[in-house]
Amino acid sequence: EAQVTQNPRYLITVTGKKLTVTCSQNMNHEYMSWYRQDPGLGLRQIYYSMNVEVTDKGDVPEGYKVSRKEKRNFPLILESPSPNQTSLYFCASREIGTATNEKLFFGSGTQLSVL
């Protein structure tokens, strides 16, 4: 089954404690992206990656890091989480360069609370 898998689904942590949210896709997609969803603001892009070792900032990258060492994985790293990073996070992926590349596949989300 084609899917984007995020872990964990729920995470409660404290300010300053480094954490990683994992994301993996099994569709051999080149493009991967992280979004955060906040009430009244919709989804905002944090980082994206066009292929292995190619990453770039989205609209709200401050306080986040990503890496793309393998095509299937795109972890989101919070080196020193702060309460304003409490949010619902989504990983997404799609193909590049084909007629079907318009469709973005989303993971089920990670609800993060930073105390």
Place this chain on the structure above:
Amino acid sequence: GNSVTQMEGPVTLSEEAFLTINCTYTATGYPSLFWYVQYPGEGLQLLLKATKADDKGSNKGFEATYRKETTSFHLEKGSVQVSDSAVYFCALRSYNQGGKLIFGQGTELSVKP
């Protein structure tokens, strides 16, 4: 810059009522337009899309027409069901930043039996 504006929610309807969720956009050129749906506890799923002016996207009884003259992409359904209760996001595809999707703020729909 590019942006998407949706009508405020929540929208509460009775089963079999007619649904309209308004969406307008600001963009340079002619972006592709999308509606995504988010059911409770799940990620977003593509509902329908339109890639050029006057295109009509449709799926599961939902429809939206790409109106260049009014820069709109309103979502409609003739008869909603309880199972349509979800959050609906209008989005456009930007031509920069790797072709990212720019989302509206989302409109929550609640359908009562």
